Amino acid sequence: MAPNSGLTHPYQQQLSRTVCQNSSLQNVxxxxxxxxxRAFSIGNRPYKAATVVFINWSNDDMGVVQRQEELAExxxxxxxxxxxxxxxxTEDEHMHFNIVQWLLNLAKVRGGKDSLIILMYSGYGQTVPDDSGRNEFIIGGDSNYMAYNFKGPPTSLSWHQAVSIVETHAGDVLHILDSDHSGYMVVNDGPEILAATSPVGQISFSSVLRDTLHSLNGSPVSASGLFARVCQQLHASGLEEMPVYVPNLRQKTSVILHSLAPDSITSLAQTPPKDVPKSGIRLLITVHVADSINPELMIQFKSWLSKEIPSICDSVKVEVQGSSSIGSSSLLLLTIPIEMWYYLPMGKKYTYLAIVRSGIVTDLN
Known part of the structure; x- marks a missing residue:
């Protein structure tokens, strides 16, 4: 199984974009x-309808259908x-056409404004470079076919080509992938994705999600927050690889999962959640700032962090752990919630250093 690097900044291996240069403290x-x-979906409207679509293969030999049914419950x-x-x-000669038509019909009925559709796949998968050199995620119904570079009868589909039709009709879409190599599915300005790989025979990503959602008991949680909670219990859960989260940068906020029970809809509609469940995992990062930060500016910045951040979302802390001057610029050492990492601008301005658990810095590697 290929390893996943869950804290790799989205797209950094794939995209050729202008690197962020040092910016002012105000920009930070x-x-x-x-x-x-964006990470905690502050002010996000509650959904009026939500549908989870579980996709699998007819020749399932890994028990994924049972795990999907447990998660569906x-x-x-x-x-x-x-x-x-x-x-x-697997024997369907028109499998691509049929799944696209089925999903199109579902999206027309279940999609629309203020709706959420979750696409959940469990099974074999592989990534192959497309014509542009980016990885394309291929799902397959036969491990031998996937292992031998797609030789023999075609029993595979391009995930994006098969399911992208949903995004043209649904309000919000979240992809959940429990498959080999799914962590390498990086899409330029694509959908929001949660993915992880587990060795065959070991605890599955689906099972960990089931237990995590069960423990939340309907409390609202953003997709990025759900990812963070899975990271928090990585070793205890039995997952051997770090899960992967890819945000949808076209959306203003992360998808937020919340109960559609009448009382939950009412409370969320009246008062958008200011305090949503958080994992407690924090990252140690560096920030390159164009300003030369003197002691007075540092005091002002720390004061802003201590007052402004909690005013937006209760119990969230962004803290300064250190700073140094580099000529006319400065380098800040910050700790932030893991949920925020993927929504910071890509480039050299923000650099991940380590994960922090209970005040102890731990290198992911």
Missing amino acids: KSDLEVALH VFRDKLHYRTEFYTIK
Whole structure:
């Protein structure tokens, strides 16, 4: 199984974009505010309808259908989401056409404004470079076919080509992938993705999500927050690889999962959650700032962090751990919630150093 690097900044291996240059302290404040709003979905409207689509293969030999059914039960009982299953028939010569048509019909009925559709795949998968050199995620119904470079009868589909039709009709879409190599599915300005790989025979990502959602008991949590909670219990859960989270940078906020029970809808509609469950995992990062930060500016910046950040979202802390001057610029050492990391601008301005658990710095490697 290929390893996943869960804290790799989104797209950094794939995209050729202008690197962020050092910016002012005011820009850093703006970046932190935006990341906070997007990561925790502050002010996000509650969904009026939500559907989870579980996709698998007819020749399942890994027990994924049972695990999907167990996860579906939690979505139904705790969040009151509608669940649907689609089984791809390996002998179907028109499997691509049929799944696209089925998903199109579902999206027309279940999609629309203020709706959420979650696409959940469990099974074999592989990444192959497309014509542009980016990785394309291929799902397959036959491990031998996937292992031998797609030789023999075609029993595979391009995940993006098969399911992208949903995004043209649904309000919000979240992809959840429990498959080999799914952590390498990096899409330029693509959908929001949660993915992880587990060795065959070991605890599955689906099972960990089931337990995590069950423990939340319908409390609202953003997709980035769900990712962080899985990271928090990585070793205890039995997962051997760090999960991967990829945000949808076209959306203002992360997808937020919340109960559709009548009382939950009412409370969320009246008062958007200012305090949503957080994992407690923090990252140690460096920030390159164009300003030369004197002691007075540092005092002002720390004061802003201690007052402004909690005013946006309760119990969130962004803290300065150190600073140094580099000529006319400065280097800040900050700790932030892991949920915010993926919503900071890509480039050399922000650099990940380590993960912090209970005040102890731990290198991910």
